[in-house]
Amino acid sequence: MGKYQKTWTEMNNMSQEQQLQHTTPLQVCDEGKFRYFFDTSNSKSGLRLNIEGHSAPDGPVFKGRMPLSYCMNVDQFSRFVEGLLKKYQEVKCIRLIACHAGKNQLAQTLANKLRMPVKASLGTVSFPELPNTGRHWIDYPDLNIENTTQKYQEHLKNDLGYGKFIWFNPNETTSYLNDLIGIEFPAIQPDKSPLELEWDTFANSLTPNSANSANSANSAKTTKTPEWIKFDED
Secondary structure, three states: OOOOEOOOHHOOOOHHHHHHHOOEEOOOOOOOOOEEEEEEEEEEEEEEEEEEOOOEEEEEEEOOOOOOOOOOOHHHHHHHHHHHHHOOOEEEEEEEOOOOOOOHHHHHHHHHOOOOOOEEOOOOOOOEOOOOEEOOOOEOOOOOOOOOOHHHHHHHOOOOOOOEEEOOOOOOOOOOOOHHHHOOOOOOOOOOHHHHHHHHHHHHHHHHHHHHHHHHHHHHHOOOOOEEEEOOOO
16 A cells, blocks of 8 residues: 555554544645645655546546636646646656546556656545544555445445556556456546545544544534536536
8 A cells, every 4th residue: 555545444443643644734736726745655766746636537637626626638737747846856756646547548648748657546536534634545445344334345346446556657558457447437526535425424433532523523514415516517
């Protein structure tokens, strides 16, 4: 597993202090209307730039998860990423925390344009927030049925590429992906994925000390029916 990538079981077994250590705050790219953070990779040298947002199952596009975020093609998106690379020259690789970015050619095309390795997921991704902290973590597929919901397990069965990140190197062929995993992708993207909505509820019980405050702060959003949006809507 990569940095800040944990299962629900692992998070559930952590103290509040440990949860803070294994989650990360985010920075904002105002021009591109997306958020990002830095870490290091176990297999690549240098600093890694992690970019959070949406992609689409049927094409290499990107959209941040911020107010006024807009849909960008690879050329538009790469220009904003290049701006960050000029600012942070120690960055040597990138990870996209966006659904389908490894399957729809976004990661490979970005790697080719930037001449830099890009890591991305073959399926959907969840990037939950630790309640009342502004800190996030990447959900790693958790097969422990005792600590997850039936809805969560059904999602894992239906999305075989969920949370499965692989590296895409510059000018590398990705034709093998067509046979690597057989997934039928949905035609819509949620503002929050179903598993993130599950997490909003589940996270309230992570630590006894934070449960009450998290319940009161998150009661409004965890009791709402999820609002599903088409990818290209603001």
